[in-house]
Amino acid sequence: MSHTVGVRQAQKQKTRQALLDAGLRLLEEQSLSSLGLREVTRLVGVAPAAFYRHFRDMADLGVALVEEALGSLHDMIRAILAEQNGDEERIEGTVDAVSRHVRAYPAHVRFIARERHGGVRPVREAIAAELGRFVDEVAAAFALQLEADGWSAEDIRMLAELYVDHMVMAAAAFLEAAPDRSAATDADASDDPAEADRAAAPAEARIAATARSQLRIISLGRQHWRDA
């Protein structure tokens, strides 16, 4: 029992994860194309050369981060789509899920929003591919309902793209409303640490309300799509 798959491999994946965590942390305040190899290894407490044992590039680490950030989302998407409630309940559930996810993994969301159009090609492509899979899932979930209503396959995909893009936008909007962790300057250090959260809470509620209304607009448009 002392070796599940080998002590060696376990330690390796441990430092690999440490590198990913350090990278994600540093990426909260800069973009991937400016993230230094030494910067990451320094934060982990490991020699610069050790980096190459796990990743070829910084771009390579970036792609790994994409999988980590977006891979776990598929379950959430599936859970939302599985709800066979009415439109209004599904809208509420979607916005709530996005809101919770942003609060739970802010760094992951920030990374995706930042690097989706960022300066590193392989990472952009990885994000695009993963978001494409999301669109496929959403389209598949809508297919049964909409095909019966006479929707074409490409129109279904068009609608799914609209939904996914809007969810990404909503996530980014939630992020901007989140409290700023780098507000610990020299002055007003005696302030209530929860002050930022108290100020952000209404902003977050306002953003949630906007996102819900926008989803409602899209939902209405979908209902009347075949009237033309």
Next chain:
Amino acid sequence: MSHTVGVRQAQKQKTRQALLDAGLRLLEEQSLSSLGLREVTRLVGVAPAAFYRHFRDMADLGVALVEEALGSLHDMIRAILAEQNGDEERIEGTVDAVSRHVRAYPAHVRFIARERHGGVRPVREAIAAELGRFVDEVAAAFALQLEADGWSAEDIRMLAELYVDHMVMAAAAFLEAAPDRSAATDADASDDPAEADRAAAPAEARIAATARSQLRIISLGRQHWRDA
């Protein structure tokens, strides 16, 4: 007549513009937070120290680029909104205008899409402020029509945000379909240089069709908003 506002100032703004152009060019393949000061001055053919005569930071140059990229767009927006045609014509005109703008100023659009959630705070804020003005303009243009239909001010703004966000997304989508300038690798150098454009043209048409359909969905949703 030999001095409109001084030969000196003219030359200064000439190199300032050269710095902006060089920066924009280099930013096509990386993000602002990794763009080096020396990199820019080298491309312009000027001493590194000369940079400080025009900008304090790279972030400073970034905000200047935001104004250059987004400032000229207000006229386009206003022109689109001024068209008092029907919904379908307005949708067509909007997508056409976005498409033409992306083709005319690809680097500007790429810069905005990339740095909107990028790693440089002041630039992010400048973009957000400018996009906020766009939302205001769109909201103002819709106000007369929608207020008469019983829309609240915040619902109008919510709809305007949806439109602006969708235009930005469409612009970014057009950009990804554009031919890749860095495809001049060693191999297949004898290929028809217009091949990429011929391949991109259908992709662009497909994206335009998707964008139009999505705008149509939103438009339908707007029409039935007050049914609830």
Next chain:
DNA sequence: TCATTCAGTAAACAACCGTTCTCCCACTTT
């Protein structure tokens, strides 16, 4: 015409970068 202003130069600075070596030693396999 002469003194002033100031955009741009040239050089030097310490700090940092990515990458490549050689080596070590805990783990793994036989």
Next chain:
DNA sequence: AAAGTGGGAGAACGGTTGTTTACTGAATGA
């Protein structure tokens, strides 16, 4: 128990970075 594997250490490399300094010389204004 011995041989082999491989993650990580440590040092060194050539090169680049942002910033400061003292300077030159052409456009400027009196």
